Amino acid sequence: MRKLQKAQIIKQIFLEHFPAPKTELKYNNIYELLVAVMLSAQCTDKRVNLVTPALFAKYPSVEFLAEASLEEVKSLIQSVSFYNNKAKNLITMAQQVMQDFRGKIPQDQISLKSLAGVGQKTANVVLIEYFEANLMAVDTHVFRTSHRLGLSKAKTPTQTEEELSKLFKTDLDKLHQAFVLFGRYTCKALKPECEKCFVEEFCITKKNFKPL
Known part of the structure; x- marks a missing residue:
């Protein structure tokens, strides 16, 4: 054959x-989806779903995350693999969205990949899940x-x-x-x-x- x-x-x-x-990650909007997918790298969706409720309660939007304390973000996601780097990337990502995309999570692969901690797989997963993109x-x-x-x-x-x-x-x-x-x-x-x-x-x- x-x-x-x-x-x-x-x-x-x-x-x-x-x-x-559909993804097993829990989210309510594209901001939460992007954060969850970033956290899920080399980590289980189940583990990510345990930490995101408190994270999103503390930082309900990209605007809040952009102003976040690195130590506070670390403490909220410390049970996730590579939490130190992920915490840094989350805050940098949020700052880039505020500065470069007027506070709106970009909706195309190239723009998503320009964000800290977002590679092609992460960008594609967001576009697949949120927009049902043929990727x-x-x-x-x-x-x-x-x-x-x-x-x-x-x-x-x-x-x-x-x-x-x-x-x-x-x-x-x-x-x-x-x-x-x-x-x-x-x-x-x-x-x-x-x-x-x-x-x-x-x-x-x-x-x-x-x-x-």
Whole structure:
């Protein structure tokens, strides 16, 4: 079976199993979504959801966050991985939004990537979740599962994103979220639940792939 043909079959199966997949991060607006996604880097959504209520209560908008005390932000997110750098980036990001974007969170990839702590994956996740943009974002779950299914052999998340985008072309936002949920609950890194897998016939290895 050719790779493109295989990809289209897998795509159809994923869309059937996850008709309306959404992020598990809790947020009320694009500001809260951006902050939550920034905090979720190399951290679980569950952990992020535990710290964001107090953070958003203290800093309910980008204006408040731009004036925040670094030590106070650190204390609010200290249970999140890499909280020191994340606290600095959150405040710098908010200051940039105030200075460069008139207090409005930008709504395009290039502008989002100009903000501190926001790479391509973070920018894409925000655009996928908030605007249902036809983009693919590659986190550890998407990277691992797409490699196990033989959809990509790329070494980096960006290269994997390019390959998956070319293979799937449409419904990239839904497929991103579906692959994340699939990797989180079924195709796990250390103990994949293969007996529950609905695409096991396409799996080529149980190896735990990690991006460079």
